[in-house]
Amino acid sequence: MRICHVSPHLPPDQAANALLPAQLGRWMRERGDDVVYVAHEPAQVGHAKTGSTTAEHDLAGPVRWIRRRSAGGTVVRRLRLDSLRVARDVSAALASVASSADLLHLHSNGLIVEVAAAWAHRRKIPYVLTLYGTEIWHYKRRRPIDPFTRAFQRASRVTFYSQGLLDRARAEGLDRAGLSVIYPPVSDAFAAASEEFRRAAREGAGIRERFVILNVKRLHELAGQKYLIDAFARLARGRRDVRLVICGTGPMMATLEQQIDVLGMRDHVTLAGLVPHDVIARYMSAADVFALPSLLEALPTVAVEALASGTPVVSADHPGGVELHAMFGEDVAIVPREKPEPLAAALERALSTLRRTLPATARVIEEQFRPAAVMRQFDAVYRQAL
Numbered sequence: 001m002r003i004c005h006v007s008p009h010l011p012p013d014q015a016a017n018a019l020l021p022a023q024l025g026r027w028m029r030e031r032g033d034d035v036v037y038v039a040h041e042p043a044q045v046g047h048a049k050t051g052s053t054t055a056e057h058d059l060a061g062p063v064r065w066i067r068r069r070s071a072g073g074t075v076v077r078r079l080r081l082d083s084l085r086v087a088r089d090v091s092a093a094l095a096s097v098a099s100s101a102d103l104l105h106l107h108s109n110g111l112i113v114e115v116a117a118a119w120a121h122r123r124k125i126p127y128v129l130t131l132y133g134t135e136i137w138h139y140k141r142r143r144p145i146d147p148f149t150r151a152f153q154r155a156s157r158v159t160f161y162s163q164g165l166l167d168r169a170r171a172e173g174l175d176r177a178g179l180s181v182i183y184p185p186v187s188d189a190f191a192a193a194s195e196e197f198r199r200a201a202r203e204g205a206g207i208r209e210r211f212v213i214l215n216v217k218r219l220h221e222l223a224g225q226k227y228l229i230d231a232f233a234r235l236a237r238g239r240r241d242v243r244l245v246i247c248g249t250g251p252m253m254a255t256l257e258q259q260i261d262v263l264g265m266r267d268h269v270t271l272a273g274l275v276p277h278d279v280i281a282r283y284m285s286a287a288d289v290f291a292l293p294s295l296l297e298a299l300p301t302v303a304v305e306a307l308a309s310g311t312p313v314v315s316a317d318h319p320g321g322v323e324l325h326a327m328f329g330e331d332v333a334i335v336p337r338e339k340p341e342p343l344a345a346a347l348e349r350a351l352s353t354l355r356r357t358l359p360a361t362a363r364v365i366e367e368q369f370r371p372a373a374v375m376r377q378f379d380a381v382y383r384q385a386l
Helices: 016-030 074-079 081-097 111-122 147-154 163-171 195-204 225-236 253-262 277-286 301-308 319-331 340-353 359-368 371-385
Strands: 002-007 034-040 063-066 103-107 127-131 157-160 179-181 211-216 242-247 269-273 289-292 313-316 332-335
Touching: 002 016, 002 081, 002 111, 016 034, 016 103, 016 371, 034 081, 034 111, 063 081, 081 111, 103 111, 103 371, 111 127, 111 147, 127 147, 127 371, 157 163, 157 371, 163 179, 163 319, 195 277, 211 225, 211 277, 211 301, 211 340, 225 242, 225 253, 225 340, 242 277, 253 269, 277 301, 289 301, 289 340, 301 313, 301 319, 301 359, 313 319, 313 340, 319 332, 319 359, 332 340, 359 371
Parallel strands: 002 034, 002 103, 034 063, 103 127, 127 157, 157 179, 211 242, 211 289, 242 269, 289 313, 313 332
Antiparallel strands: none
């Protein structure tokens, strides 16, 4: 099979719609399929050359990079010249690398996906559309012929990152045959570890405290880390045996650093920055509880990675957290969003028990989240689309 993945993001970007096409591509390459990509340049400057088709960042095949829309001036926006330029570039890239494709897999939404859907439809090439969250949470059909709605309806199959996302799509009038839920894959690197391994992971990270609370998320307003830091300050006041580790980078870094200083928590909080995948796995094993105070999540992969590592989760009551609680029961505690007090209380309860996740949680992860299970589900979707 020859497949072309089209996505607004690819690695080194860390978005879900960057990681999944990279993972699917590697799996397909291993079984002998041909994989190509069309994607916007990474958000990190200097990682891609517009129009290049070289394979980078351990991707499974060549990439045709598309320059993103610029902010532009008033005239550019009014005439939509930049949008026309992107549409032209996407069509040219697809003509170059995807004319002989058996299937397109489109990820998320935006102009790059809408143009690819129309291009595939004209050429009678089937395509699968995968939706991750924002496309549905912010969906509004603004005009009778909406490019995203048309791409959705014309897709051979549509997959969703979570059941809650699929339910929301149907509630918004996006319903049709061929819809399914395929959860994100969780690497085998995230697995339950012995107490000896956990102690070594803490020592390797320079953690001397007995208790560790972990958060892994981009430092963004929607990730809710400011509520976590407030909650942690309430919990840690007068204690010297607990540390909060936050892995990630983003626009909130300076604000969070200032908040930590104001609360007098500089000696108790580690802002680890952007951390490699293998180091994240060790942090997950070392942690006693994983905190996810986000304001909005479809299906938080980082929380499932924590569960796969044996670490219980305390999550805000966003749709993804509620869905995980329904799947994993008491291993995922739910607290109200934007409320430091109940978050602090839930974290303290988790530290007082110091238990690891239940065997039932490991079974669900093996059946629905491990790469082999996810790839089998996508393989079935691809075969249905063809």
